[in-house]
Amino acid sequence: MLDWQVGLVNLIRTISEILTAGIAITAFSILLYAFTYNLRDRVARSFALILICVVVVFTSEAIGSIATTPDGLALWLRLEWVGLIFLPPTYLHFSDALVATTGRPSRWRRRWAVRLTYLFSLVLLVLIPTNLLVGPLVSQPSSVPHLERTIFTELFTFYYLVIMVLSWINFTRAYIRTVTPASRRRMGYLVIGALAPALGSFPFLLFGSSIVDRSPTLFWIIAMTSNVVVGLLLILMAYAVSFFGVSWSDRVVKSRLLKWLMRAPFIAIVTLALTTLVRRTGDVFGLDLNGVAPIVMVATIILIQYLITLFASTGEKWLFYGNDQQDLEMLKTLEDRLLTRTDLLEFLEMILSAVIDRLQAQGAFLAALNEEGVELVITSGKNRFNSKDVSDELTKILINNGHFAESFRWGDDLLFPLYEQNPGTDITEPRNLLGFLGVTGQEVVELDIEQKQAVKLLTDRAAMAIQDRQLQLQIFKSMEKLTGRVDYIQRLRAKGRYDSEGILSLDTLSDQQDLTTWVKSALTHYWGGPKLTENPLMELKIVQDAAERLEGNQANALRSILKDAINFVKPEGERRFTAEWILYNILEMKFLEGRKVREIALKLSMSEADLYRKQRIAIEAVAEAVVNMEREARDHMGEVVKG
Structure with missing residues (x-):
């Protein structure tokens, strides 16, 4: 070949190796993503097994391409076969999980077929160190080294094709059984993307090595194109699988996957590509660019991270927000501009410092109103607002006075009432009192005009901050009430994506952690409160059945179920304060009797920290009892229906 042809082949080969x-x-990054977010789902777990095989195959091939000795090259090529021989069983496993997701559970034939393929692959694994499955290294006359094929290689190829055909039959069945247009579209993506590991991993060089001798340029162009297609299809497959096993909205799934792909494999691949090209360019032209390569690596990582940070928000809005852009931007604005308690205290501390400086006082404090009376928010300098008696005294002043002047004396302190800021409303309309700003050690009886104006400005700003914080707390309470039901709806959506029965047969008890949280919330308001009356546990069949017996009173129904669950934790015999009775005693005294933590700890002779640990175990035991009661009720209902 001519020099330019050799250079072209080397360039294409380098790109193909990159x-x-x-x-x-990419496969390793997607594997980490699956491990992090949706490994509980059977489809995601089986997909993770495919990714492990792909990682083994392509990592071995990549490292083998730069091996310097024949023995090292042969070792990496044999390791590549470890991933290759396990691709058929993982594919069959994956396809079986897909069919099961669409409402056709894995029966004994499909289950045993998967097990037998895994067993057969284990047998093949034993043959890899020998020359039975694949022969010795072939490095001549082909310019691309590979292992020689044997009769067992031919048999493996037949086995590989048969299992892949069976897998595609399952893929087709799963596609046909999907119910919604969106799920069918994603299932189509998955079926198309599944071509990537199956076709991209098989060592076609065993059967087509002569192409390299006749037309190396064509061979490497095909190899490069194949790698591009395999990479894109792998991402497409990962996109489809990312919706399995999670109850997030589609927007959240897409956004998280895109961010991960951009910040992990994309940066790594671009950095690797530029670094490799710099080094090999130096080799071609006889330049020492080894010192430049690290600079290129660091600059690439920083620059791409900068560009992602700069344009990620805009891209997310354009790709995922759609018609919900206004609502989501409002939530994003709330997140960015949220006034936390720390922010509030920092701002109020600056206001108190300004008041002290302006009035030349010894100290200042700010107290806000809540449901229980007056609560100290922050102090600065010397003040006497340091005991509950003082708080009660100020609460009495509040009760006995309907409206306050701009300032008034309270002992030696000067108090400034803080009122709601309602711009645009009638100034004659009475405003709600938010709290007081108090000044200690201010000796001047009457403030001058400049001091009054300054204090008026500062108190208005303090009132504005407290009012905004209270509004945010109301939003948080509303969101807390919505969280349980919204999560339940998202679970229904996730279950019904691929199975028409999922919207009816969702097991709300699938997440033990959520159930424990719900039980704890209900026990906290056992004798009444929103955490009991608005608890997701109200959806359980046992609660609905109990409500029918209690004339439709769902609160009493849930209370009775919790009581029964607590009794399941109760040991047999007469109540005692021994180790055997600790869990029940904690539940009884903490939630049913409403005793304080310190009182319970003294009664049970344990530290408060140990009490909290035991309380968590006790709540988990109650949650487990609720699960068992619900399952028994559902099983009984199923038997009645069958009968």
């Missing part, structure tokens, strides 16, 4: 490493990086 893409091979890129596929390994």
